[in-house]
Amino acid sequence: NAGVTQTPKFQVLKTGQSMTLQCAQDMNHNSMYWYRQDPGMGLRLIYYSASEGTTDKGEVPNGYNVSRLNKREFSLRLESAAPSQTSVYFCASSKGVGQDSYEQYFGPGTRLTVT
């Protein structure tokens, strides 16, 4: 089992460009999450999907959109990248919500630089 996979691993964008970060999990988990990690700020939740067909905003959703394509895949889109979106992005999954959401499995991350 690969667990949680993310593509790409690295990306450099110019301001105003768009891109989609891909995430897939093979653990048959119901819930999936997108976080960004910045120095001194910890992990901040961007969007999450409690189950297939649902998505909800997290702490820092502005400038992002998400799609829960199916149970396995959850993508994050930057429509018009800004330098403030330079960060490391992590996708995570969990069995479900409630207590099941506290054990999250993380992917290896995507390092994004916006110039």
Add this chain to the structure above:
Amino acid sequence: QKEVEQDPGPLSVPEGAIVSLNCTYSNSAFQYFMWYRQYSRKGPELLMYTYSSGNKEDGRFTAQVDKSSKYISLFIRDSQPSDSATYLCAMDSSYKLIFGSGTRLLVRP
């Protein structure tokens, strides 16, 4: 003020030392308290979690929660160089997690 505060470190200790990592929080509604470990350039992984107050032990690791002081700790006994990583505390908030910013730990051989 952040809901969860954590000293960023780095904390440097010799191999074999007892390590104490701590977080403070402001929201008394938190019930579940997690510790995640993150190696350099990797995603975090869950180490252990506790419910409400008290202690929980798992091998060399002990998690402690003091809800009256809004303070949680992770103790590592007989620390090893392989324990060198960033440790993030996390707490439950409406089916989501609020993470601390992490403490970087370096265990010197």
